Amino acid sequence: MKKIVGSNVPVAISLIASDIEKRVIGYRTMPITTFKQIEKIVSELKNSGIGNLKVIINGWQKGGIHGNKISKLSFEDSLGDIDDLINFVKNGKKNGYDVYLLDNVTKVTEKQINLKKEVGINLSQSVIYEDRDNRELWIYRSYYTNIVLASQYVSEKLTKLSEKGISNFALNEYGSKLYGDLKYGHEFFRSDALKLVERTLENISKKTDSLYLSNPNDYTWKYVDGILDIPMNCSQYLFETDTVPFLQIVLSGSIDYFAPYVNNSFFSRIDILKMIEYGALPSFLLTWVDNYLIKKTPLWDYPSTKYEDWKVKITEIYKEVSDALKNVRGSKIIDRFVVEPGIIVVSYNNGKSIVVNYTSKTYILNDQKIKPQSWIVTNSNSINVGVGQNE
Template identity: 40%
Template sequence: MLENRKKITIAIASVVAAALTVGTTLSFAKDLNRTSSMTDLPVRAALMNANSNRYSKPEKYTRVENRLNLEGYVKLMEDEKLAVWHRDKNASIRIVDKATGYIWGGLASDKPEDMNTTWSGVGNSLVSIDYFDKKGIDKRLSIADAQVDKNYALKGNVLTYSVTYKDLGISFDFTMELKDGKLTFRLEDDTIKEEKDNYIGNVYFVPFLGSTVADELDGYMFVPDGPGALIRFSKPSQYLVNFDKRVYGKDYGIDKLVEVNDLKSSRPNDFATEEPTVLMPVFGVVHGVKQNALFATIDEGAEYASIMATPSGMLTNYNWVTAKFTYRQKYLQPTSRSGSGVQIMQEVRNRFDAAITYNFLSGEAADYVGMAKFYRETLKEAGNLPRREEKEDQIPLQVDVIAADIEKGFLFNSLLKITTPDETKTIIDELAASGIVNSTVVVQGWQKGGVGGSKPSSFNFESKLGGKSAYLELADYIKSIGGTLYFYENPVTANKNQIDLRSEGGNSLSQALIKLERDNNELWFKETYFVEAPKVAQYVEKKAEKYSENNMQAMAITEFGSKLYAENQQNNVTTRLEARELLEAAADKASASLESLALYKPNQYLWKYTDKIFDIPMVNSQYLFESDTVPFMQIVLKGSVDYYGPYINMSFYSKADMLKLIEYGAYPAYLLTGKSNTDLKYTTMSELYSTSYDDWKENITEAYAYINKALTAVEGKTIENRTVLSSGVVKVDYEDNVSILVNYTGRDYNVDGITVKAQDYTVIGGE
């Protein structure tokens, strides 16, 4: 493990990784700044990876029968859809789906032979906790334990439980409510009491609900890793870690900033990039595809929750997935300037109400597609997905252009003009001449000092680029030909020259500045610092006001949507929940005052404010136990908001990648410069390896035409189904009877009289 360091994108590693992945023999000296056309794009990626966890596997549709019964259980509550049965002895439940008769529960018996008493209790009971003893050692205990007093009262379809861990001095109340076929667990913070030298750490509601033993039945666990990932039930394997990711990403105010980087315990080391985060507070379980499924949504306390999924062979032979609500955790308290320290317990617990709802799906709705459609409708009903995707004659193309950056000099630093407004206009004109007029243009580094020299708090145009007038003219011109110009902002992270660390730098619980440190001595700035969470929101609100005053109509914000962290400076604490509320208020204000707001891979709570989503995740973290990547997030969003894939010229350029954009309904994106990358070697952008527009313009034209032909047929339409017809062949069904067939393989594929050529796609239906 690398201590106190986190690997982010490393330029040459990405090039090498991309080359190795697609199986090409790039000559780096010759091809570093040269691209291929669509006709000779690397194609072996599809042949090599159709069966990998970057893609999806065909389903088996094996019939699943009941494994559980109701013996020893008493019916407590029911409605038209569900019946909930309870057993007093171990405080466990069984849930009957009335539509199918299928029984959901935890373990099949009170104490399985392959489980000890502690794990048996956790596997069966309604609630389990992790706690810290007076020495700071963490332990786990369920309410099934003999030393726990538990009493419950039933009123209608609401069960209220009072729980006291007598030996620990920990007590709390929680409720279980059945309403409209949904089962909701809730724990209100003010009921928690700690009266001895033991402290509550984590709380889990029915953690083994839907659990299975090894591969006893056909099915999987769904986790929102990247776009979505499946962990199929399989025979036990020896994993050193399970899936355990915090909802909305790490809390940089307390979480460790390093990750395990070991093939035996983590994902393959083929890309030295930051792992995808959990953008949605959901998870699910399928018992028999298109038969039985449960889908959980974290309704309250998601800021302090993690999604945990444990495959068979890790701790037990059971597959189980749950939400972990964290009230206290350990963190590193430095004891020296070198960064070494000791792990200590969080003294003040997180204050929040926890709530999670289990939804039970059956028939055609009982798979990850059904879960995504269910979640889509849930968000719409709550007003959290209100917009509709624009319906246009051609799809949009995202072009991020780097305008300027600081350049290191012998005695003094200077500004390097990388892509001027006139050069940007030339790029747009050339794209328009090739038929691309729906351009989503994002200009980075337009501020005084460029990308690496501008301050998150300031609002100043760089005069050496022509200033305000040049960019407003450019914005008007792009709008006149059918596009939009977005001004790029990063209010979250900065190098040490961009912020006042004493007044703006975010602070962790250990009272150290929150920062990421790169293990690369060639970098100009190895350390990236985080701005205080309240100031991030403040800067966005002030920028929105400035945009309105200066007739700037569109803003694109990076990091803002994907980073959620507390501010822990003494006497100036902002909790993670408070930080989320501040960010939402800022996004609401910006969205209301601008014509368009775009965010880079935003967390779910910001979707309703977003007109466009950039850099949408396209693959999971590739942990060895993750069997499939699935477009859960894309199914939720398609038809509601425009979303774009990763930059094609930043290691997302194989033929398989183009096909994946089409399959996932994602629009193409490029990061471009008016200069060659060798000219950037003394700037903060020195890691960019192939962004010169001249090198990519042929690829842009051909790739866009290829993708546009497919996705114009489904503009503004929702995804209604997705089927893996064969390994490497996928059919995506949209509303209005339009389908797209994608063939990643090296052979033509025939289905229902239709031939899909190798490494190609076919659109069925539509105009």
Template identity: 30%
Template sequence: MRNSKWIKTIVTVCIVLAAVTIVCFMFMDKKPAVGNMEVATDSELQEVFPENGGKGTPLSSSYRKVAENDRLELRLKEQNLSIQVVDKASGYIWCSEIIDKDSNESWTNFMSSGLSLQYFEKGKPNSTRTDLVSQTNKSITFEPIDNGFKAIIRLNNLKLGMELQVGLEQDQLVVHIPQQSIIEGDQIKLGSVYVYPFLGATKADEKDGYMFIPDGPGALIRLADNKGKFKIPYEAKIYGVNEGIETVSPDVFTNPPNTVQYPVFGIVHREGGNGLFGIVEKGQYNAKLLAYPNGVNTPYNWTGVQFLSRESYLQPTSRSLGGIVVFEKMRHPEDMQIRYTFLNGKNASYTGMAKMYRSYLVDKDALKKQEDRDEAIPIQVDVLGAETEKGMLSKRLIPLTTVGQLEEMLKDMRHSGIGNMNVVFKGWNEGGLSGSSPSPVKYEKEIGSSSDFQRLATEISEQGGKLHLYSDFTVAYESSKRFSAQSDAAKKIDKSILTLPTYKQVYDKMYYLSADNTSRIVQQNMKKYTDQNISGVAVDSTGSVLFSEMVNGNTSSRSHTAETYLAAMNELSKAVPSVLMYGANDYMLPYANQVLDVPIDSSQYIYISETVPFVQMVLKGYKDYYAPYGNFFANPQTNLLRMIETASFPSYYLTHESSYKLKNTNSNDVYTSSYEDWREPMAETYRMLNEALQPVRDAAMEDRVVLEDGVVQVIYDSGMAVIVNYTSRDYHRGNISVPAKGFQVIEVNR
């Protein structure tokens, strides 16, 4: 027995020694914490960022060729990671570096650096901007990659590092920062990254051309000497405000600016000369598009992307809304990537950018060419069934349009010459429109029975259209029987419930469902849609809203919200014959049969020189899209012409009853909706739009030419063109005559 005990002891000691040996070998071979989201230890930081790290191999201060293909040549200046790209077709050289001795040191260094960043210091709420030129204690080593280079960057004083990969792909340049390459310590945290922000920048009016921004349908900012009249740049977060981290107090008396729904930007050095078009392929869910006109901080015109790794926010410390400003603990997990396309000749324009982006989306299976249809243009008719009014003692339902009344309205529209109607029924569900979301898949009995709705759907289908039931899988109200704020609502990064004011009198606040609960609601609804043979669903918010949230104590990024929404919409599109989406972001295009509420005007920022139909040029002939509601236009005649120019199909928001009945509801902003008031203007608008757009029903836009101030010609791939005259005088050219405030459809040489 004693020998047995000794043997057990010896065996135990051997096992422990073996385990210790294995652990030692593991740590001896362990790499620094590069590539994960954890904080590197002091010893790991010391290994990656040695004290004399900046005194290694000198970096070249002149450009050298590092890659080349049939289309492009890539040159690199190691010292500041700036690049030159030579377009072999034109011989034009694009440069990312601005050498300017007149600006202050901060901007001089920023403009000459290929990569700049902002960082947070521990205990400080505000970020600090720096760049490769300002950081003298650094090391940059280079490795060749397929048709390009990889730069391994170490900013030794900040204990920050990352890799930058730059490579050529045919006529494109791809710039990539892998998230796994980022290393940071406990004291300094990465805030944001700028990569080649001054690629293609110009000084004042030294070059003719413009910057392109995806504001509304698209907008141009002229390359000009603005004489100091602009003080604020264009800065817009892709896909809009992140309400999971930002506190937004919109001005209820003004229209909000357009949301960026397409992650693209560009610059043109003389139309027909040379152009540069950028697509933010990775990291777009947490990125800003920037466009600085001449006079805003510098005399240069420049446009680019700021990738946000962390953001600061107000962390409440008391119920009285007091708090402190802090920054996010965890980085956003996405890689960062921009794809630049170099354009020349006739493609060096916003129309060339639109056609290039259209081809890009086709290759990604986000768009598909439509077959030619010899039929009238469609019209979108949104109808409000029921709303809720605040009474003396309780809320009460207000019927606005019953199924029977809608049938009579649609019959009258057909008699007026309106055909091919797509109908969205809002407030069809039990409880009406407001306050019921997530609404039950159950018809409001005061509007119509299940058999009534089935009859309506059949009648619309027989006329070539579809009935769609309005659904919002993102917005929620406390009054909904399918929602609990405590368990179902998304939680902001500060751990508070994501609540938004409505500025309305019946339901004064609303919530966003967590992404997982949105998915749950979609799954529950899908079965009922299938069981009830529902022909279509019109989805609001879910196709356009993105936010980050706290889930089980961890941050869930906007990219996760997008992925969850995409999976839900993918399943919905398989279960329902037709899915419409209001204001769909680019990633939702594969799942939207048609897109609603596509803007036809820009935000009219003071520095915008022209609004252009970039989005419509991308979609036309590939996916049907509709303008905002025509009964809310401030200038109906001008907007009718703009709809013709942008080839946007009409939409209206109607009720059978007077909109006066909505004055005490959450739909009190619907100030004119009575069908009786709109039956004649709507019929006339449809007649004119059909006359202009039916000849190019499924054709793709090929070009847009400004013939003179206020007169534009849109050319289609079918050999047809539409001339729109916004002026108060007739336009004449040869045997072509276009009336004032009118249009003309002509044939052109293809």
């Protein structure tokens, strides 16, 4: 795997640029966060003291997140001039941020593909699809693109984007969903799909400065620089008694990995402490407009994404996580010890340890006080895990 470069702790902000909105007759593309508004958000967050912003733009395509034709490279006109976006992307490095254009060619809506020609086929010769629990929703069904076509589309798009000087890219679903295409007489099995995905990502990684994937499978890790939406909770099976950050231990020091969106259910004090314990980086899903304005889009179920409502919290949470993880950035987790329920010691190969106190009482470990629901950073060799007490 790769090695993390740079000492500044990053934070990811995923910005929804546009999506389709249901009308009395048909639908239209709704601008949600324009390119100028994205620039303003980034500028304000930089001025607030965030030193390493990963700016992920979703819905930059013509038709937005759920309406763009995945076979074509296009840009949504209502968001602003494409040259403004390209300049914003190119200026990122020197201004202390990185911009990623996010795409999803894998799990899409019927408005994005030709259902007769582009959808994957399962063993029963039916199209591969997935329904949401609530069938009353507008666009409750998603379809899986033929894996060969999905790989072709993403390669073609990335080639064209790199020619425009856009060299950071992010993908949803492509690295996490593995399926074949079993159309009778033209079978393309999962083993073939795996090799194709690896070849595609290898080629993509040669054309990009940085590639991010969402919760990807392990065969993709060697090609990526960042992982979005990394799992932070256990499966909750009855025979599991604790959540252990096994995946994070494996990836630590090699790949930046980001927790689920703070403003979409990963917001509690325990969640923030878990980020620090796991070495996971914060991420936020943001829009310029208020959520009631997107209630007629497929994004209606996001409860709170308006940037203005979250900008103070983004800075607060980032600074706390950064204060902890800057001490171990680029280092590997080599040990994790539960002193007693709610008191966790995580040790790194640079000689530092982070002690997290999830309990409601102050805990004393080797004469060091860890306040309730708080943490400290200390030298690993100064910790005797057999000596500790509640105050």
